Amino acid sequence: MDFSFSEEEELFRKSVREVCEKKIAPHGREMDEEAGIPSEIIKDVGELGLLGIMVSDKYGGQAATFTKAAIAAEEIARADTSMSVAVYYLVEAAWGFLFERYAVEKAKEEILPDVTKGRTFLGIASTEASGGSDIASTSTTMVRKGGRLLVNGAKTYISGVREAAQYGGGFVTVVKTDPASGHKGLSLCYLPAKEFPGVTVSTSRQMGREGISNGFIKITDAGVPEHYLLGEWNEGFYYAMEGFNCARPLVAAACIGAAEKVLETGITHIKQRKVFGTPIGKFEGIQFQLAENYARLESAKMHVYKAAWMLDRFYKEEKFSRGEINKAVALAKLVAPTAAFDIIKDVMVWHGAYGYTKEAGFERALRGVTSYLVGAEGTMNIMKIIIGKELLGKEFSPI
Numbered sequence: 001m002d003f004s005f006s007e008e009e010e011l012f013r014k015s016v017r018e019v020c021e022k023k024i025a026p027h028g029r030e031m032d033e034e035a036g037i038p039s040e041i042i043k044d045v046g047e048l049g050l051l052g053i054m055v056s057d058k059y060g061g062q063a064a065t066f067t068k069a070a071i072a073a074e075e076i077a078r079a080d081t082s083m084s085v086a087v088y089y090l091v092e093a094a095w096g097f098l099f100e101r102y103a104v105e106k107a108k109e110e111i112l113p114d115v116t117k118g119r120t121f122l123g124i125a126s127t128e129a130s131g132g133s134d135i136a137s138t139s140t141t142m143v144r145k146g147g148r149l150l151v152n153g154a155k156t157y158i159s160g161v162r163e164a165a166q167y168g169g170g171f172v173t174v175v176k177t178d179p180a181s182g183h184k185g186l187s188l189c190y191l192p193a194k195e196f197p198g199v200t201v202s203t204s205r206q207m208g209r210e211g212i213s214n215g216f217i218k219i220t221d222a223g224v225p226e227h228y229l230l231g232e233w234n235e236g237f238y239y240a241m242e243g244f245n246c247a248r249p250l251v252a253a254a255c256i257g258a259a260e261k262v263l264e265t266g267i268t269h270i271k272q273r274k275v276f277g278t279p280i281g282k283f284e285g286i287q288f289q290l291a292e293n294y295a296r297l298e299s300a301k302m303h304v305y306k307a308a309w310m311l312d313r314f315y316k317e318e319k320f321s322r323g324e325i326n327k328a329v330a331l332a333k334l335v336a337p338t339a340a341f342d343i344i345k346d347v348m349v350w351h352g353a354y355g356y357t358k359e360a361g362f363e364r365a366l367r368g369v370t371s372y373l374v375g376a377e378g379t380m381n382i383m384k385i386i387i388g389k390e391l392l393g394k395e396f397s398p399i
């Protein structure tokens, strides 16, 4: 057993941190409250090779391991604790990886180099108004017609709709191809979003991470080219689950990055802030909270990097079963957002009235990590169902 990162991973972390602190951190508040992610930041992150980081170098990526991808997610979220840039990054990292696994060569050559260069956005469009947790109930349809894939339906609460419509790009999209077959009647296709006939997007204001848009996609008779089908017809449920397994450890890594940065600020504060003539860090009521929060952070980190480590071995050495991966990934996604929320909330309170100001920025981080408590990339209850199923057996699954 080895709990250390390799020298290469440490150097990678250092270089990502340096750039993120310089280029992203100064824009945190403005991105969240006013302007969205500035295009220069996307360019800088792209130049670092972080966009579509797990895509092969053939298409401009780094073919990075999940461990490296998690390190970058952590570091980006440290610099932008609102999580906007981290979300932009991690959605492309995970779904870019999935895209490369299942797209045909022509589609990969067409789509991926623009994503890795930061010219276009690649996201995931699975959720519908009928409920994001129940993917089998997808009602957006896709049929073969006149040499095209005809898509009709609507997607809700999709991250990056404005970016994809503006810069170009599109979404790995879950569609129903055999309405009679439940989850076995789903497929995946790539749906372009910029000026694509039949596709319109609209945005919805979110509680947090406002630097990246979120909203709706309306799809009316959109004729998608045949080569945008991902993988096999009616196998889309399994690919989507695989994609979520790739995204969730990165989500969890981003949560611990934001929480770690905030906790560091908290430690500095409780050593300096004197009340009743004593640094508040000397009071047991505060120090015990610090210890508890540190334990939460370290525990979440273990889950994140264990899941990433397992995924690296799963894909490279065919180690671990899908069930083992599902459980490890769900544990990371269950533990990290909760830990991050608790840590940020306590640090905010340690700062007294100042902690409640916009200037302090804790509210921004709190709003950002809450997105992952609510359900982006899978809700907490769904993570518990996945873990329960692995512990008790399939026959105990409520869904």
Ligand SMILES: Cc1cc2nc3c(=O)[nH]c(=O)nc-3n(C[C@H](O)[C@H](O)[C@H](O)COP(=O)(O)OP(=O)(O)OC[C@H]3O[C@@H](n4cnc5c(N)ncnc54)[C@H](O)[C@@H]3O)c2cc1C
Binding pocket: 123, 124, 125, 126, 127, 128, 129, 130, 131, 132, 133, 134, 156, 157, 158, 159, 160, 206, 214, 371, 374, 375, 376, 377, 378, 379, 380, 381, 382, 385, 398, 399
């Ligand atoms: C900020 C943000 C960004 C998002 N970005 C994207 C995106 O880019 N692409 C995309 O496709 N989706 C996106 N989503 C949607 C997200 O995937 C869904 O919110 C999530 O899957 C849950 O779906 P839902 O919101 O419809 O809630 P529902 O599925 O309706 O669930 C409602 C509540 O019921 C609970 N619940 C459901 N089933 C069970 C059960 N069997 N047992 C116990 N409790 C249950 C859930 O845990 C949840 O608390 C985003 C969401 C947010 C908040």
